[in-house]
Amino acid sequence: MEANQNSKSLYERLGGHKGIEAIVDDIVELHMSNPAVKARFLPLKDDPQHFAEVRQHLINFLAAGSGGPEEYAGKDMTTAHKGMNISQGEYMNAVDDIMKALDKHNIDEQTKKDVLFIAYSLKGSMVHV
Known part of the structure; x- marks a missing residue:
């Protein structure tokens, strides 16, 4: 890893913003084709306005949470996922999709670990809430 890589924010x-936007688009595409989670995401295609809102929330959430200037104005993770009864398997499949998207964008191993750490820190507010 380059020495200056340590001084860069996540x-x-x-x-x-552009990189996160592309990563989010790939994550959503992966979710929509992933048999374990696609039933939760495919209905978004039927409501383009809602899809655009969800997409923007995802971009802003990842951008703000990684140190960017964007503001996330969506619901907290517990409220956003309340009543969805997300299983451990669904959660792991979603995380796998995130890792695949990061790989597609040639994100380095340390950065992938940092994203994985954040994903796992949010698990308790998403699984079976």
């Missing part, structure tokens, strides 16, 4: 290492 946001910068993910490619800033």
